[in-house]
Amino acid sequence: MKRVLVIAGSDSGGGAGIQADIKTIAARGVYGMTAITALTAQNTMGVEDVFEIPLAFVGRQIDVVMKDIGANVWKTGMLSSREIIGLVAGRARDYLVDRLIVDPVMVAKGGSLLLKTDAKDALIRELFPVAFAITPNHHEAQELTGLEIKTPQDMEEAARKLHQMGPRYVIVKGGDLPKEQDALDILYDGGSFFTLRARRRQTYNTHGTGCTFASAFAAEIARGQPVLDAARLAKRYVTAAIDYADEMDIGNGNGPLNHFFGKVTPLPDESSQTTKS
Numbered sequence: 001m002k003r004v005l006v007i008a009g010s011d012s013g014g015g016a017g018i019q020a021d022i023k024t025i026a027a028r029g030v031y032g033m034t035a036i037t038a039l040t041a042q043n044t045m046g047v048e049d050v051f052e053i054p055l056a057f058v059g060r061q062i063d064v065v066m067k068d069i070g071a072n073v074w075k076t077g078m079l080s081s082r083e084i085i086g087l088v089a090g091r092a093r094d095y096l097v098d099r100l101i102v103d104p105v106m107v108a109k110g111g112s113l114l115l116k117t118d119a120k121d122a123l124i125r126e127l128f129p130v131a132f133a134i135t136p137n138h139h140e141a142q143e144l145t146g147l148e149i150k151t152p153q154d155m156e157e158a159a160r161k162l163h164q165m166g167p168r169y170v171i172v173k174g175g176d177l178p179k180e181q182d183a184l185d186i187l188y189d190g191g192s193f194f195t196l197r198a199r200r201r202q203t204y205n206t207h208g209t210g211c212t213f214a215s216a217f218a219a220e221i222a223r224g225q226p227v228l229d230a231a232r233l234a235k236r237y238v239t240a241a242i243d244y245a246d247e248m249d250i251g252n253g254n255g256p257l258n259h260f261f262g263k264v265t266p267l268p269d270e271s272s273q274t275t276k277s
Contacts, residue, residue, distance in 0.1 A: 002222040003031045005065055006215065007058075007088055008077025008105070009038035009050075015256030016208035017077060021215040023259035028219035028237070033069060035061035037077075037084050044207060044251025055083050062091050073099040075218040077211055080115055082122035089126040099221055102131040102167070103214035106140050120144065129166030133227070135214045136162070137173040150178060152186065152195065159188035169227055171217070175200070175209060183239075185213075187231050194228055198239040205245035205255035212257055213238045 004025050011017035018034050025032035037058050041049040065071070074097050079085045092100050104123055106115040115123070124144065128134060138149045141158040144165075149158055152174070159170045168190070175183040180200070187194040216237045220230035241257035248258055 001031045003071045004073045005033045005071035006075050007035045013043040016211045020208040020211040024212050024215040025219045030219040033065050044253035072222040073218045075101040078105045082119045085122040092130045099132045101218040102134045131167040133169035134167045135171045141172045155186040196235045207254040207256050
């Protein structure tokens with residue numbers, strides 16, 4: 001079975017972070033593993049507290065998974081400090097990881113800062129050069145490039161600048177880009193731009209969309225899908241998970257996606273195995 005190792009923070013509310021990653025990867029038929037970088041106390045209303053996992057223990061989680069199970073793809077999420085970023089980049093080189101998907105998580109949906117101010121340069125300098133693909137949303141792309149992004153053309157310019165930082169592929173997500181009727185993302189491979197479009201849905205239940213897209217993309221890459229197909233499948237999955245999110249009605253703020261689309265997998269019929277004593 002194909003395997004994805006997720007190195008990211010935990011969301012106690014279950015909508016984003018490690019929890020969203022694992023649900024997404026499982027839904028796409030891939031085996032997910034984790035190295036948790038931070039614990040957050042959060043719900044649909046926002047992040048109330050963050051506890052960083054000691055650096056050595058983050059490395060320990062990665063090492064014990066890799067020496068036994070291994071991984072086809074690594075995916076990163078919340079890497080809050082330059083020290084953790086440096087450790088992950090170093091481990092990626094040590095294990096010769098050639099499929100590292102970096103979701104440069106910087107700000108939570110509610111506005112809380114998830115990346116320390118001195119860590120942005122480390123993200124660019126140390127992690128992007130070893131990344132197979134990065135998946136910033138347009139707010140993160142603005143922060144990383146210094147460009148103002150208001151149009152699809154701005155997204156393309158940002159993707160070009162981000163590609164120069166080292167990753168082989170860049171996906172700039174523009175789901176809430178102002179004045180756009182569709183939710184669109186831009187994929188850049190260093191030579192060509194590809195636009196991924198889906199209808200925009202008016203809903204508050206969008207907590208964890210970035211984590212979900214990156215994890216779905218990582219799962220499809222692990223399954224051997226070509227990059228463009230993997231991005232298209234991830235886009236379709238996120239769109240469906242948003243469509244079904246209102247069925248759950250979780251919390252009083254930005255609710256989570258419905259990663260399993262409201263379906264409960266039936267258990268096997270074990271009646272034939274039942275014996276009477």
